[in-house]
Amino acid sequence: MKRKHPFNMIEIMLALGVCAIGITSIMVLFPxxxxxxxxxxxxxxxxxAADQMLHMLKYKMITSWDTGIVPATNPQDDSITTGAGWGGAEPEMDTIFKHSTASGVYQVISDRGTTPSLTxxxxDFRSIMFVWLTDISIVGNQNIGITLNIEVTWPAxxxxxxxxxxxxxLEVFNPNYVAP
Structure with missing residues (x-):
């Protein structure tokens, strides 16, 4: 009686080739x-970081409308780097550091350690944040509100x-505004 072999060598090689192509295709997707x-x-x-900064600035604007916020310098200025010129962290936020010479410019740091620091x-994440304002006016009514604008750029x-x-x-309306 003749014995039948279920698979021959060519069929096994073809099956292994198909499996290799499939595994390679899946491995390409991981990166x-x-x-x-x-x-x-x-x-x-x-x-x-932008949400945190916008709401902190909104709070400052609502509690003291006339203090104002100094707008950012030109965001496309490549002289603002992660090197020197950064002050301490903002009192309300320990992950956002203000630039000491450029107004409205901040460095945002997310750190795996306990307290983020510049050094x-x-x-994990380092970015430069630019903050500026635009006025909201409706048919000549001034000082009705402002729009707080933030541009976050990364990696710094x-x-x-x-x-x-x-x-x-984020739009912030003047709580002291009285319609004429």
């Missing part, structure tokens, strides 16, 4: 997925043109 995850995390850091080695180590950018804004 793409990890890059997308990293980009999403950076966008989340930027949005959180930390465990920085790159030149301005090479960074990713996020734009955020």
């Amino acid at each position: 793409v997925g990890s890059a997308a995850t990293r980009d999403a995390a950076m966008e989340t850091y930027a949005a959180h 930390s080695e465990n920085i 180590e790159l030149p301005y043109a090479s960074r990713q950018k996020g734009y955020y804004s």
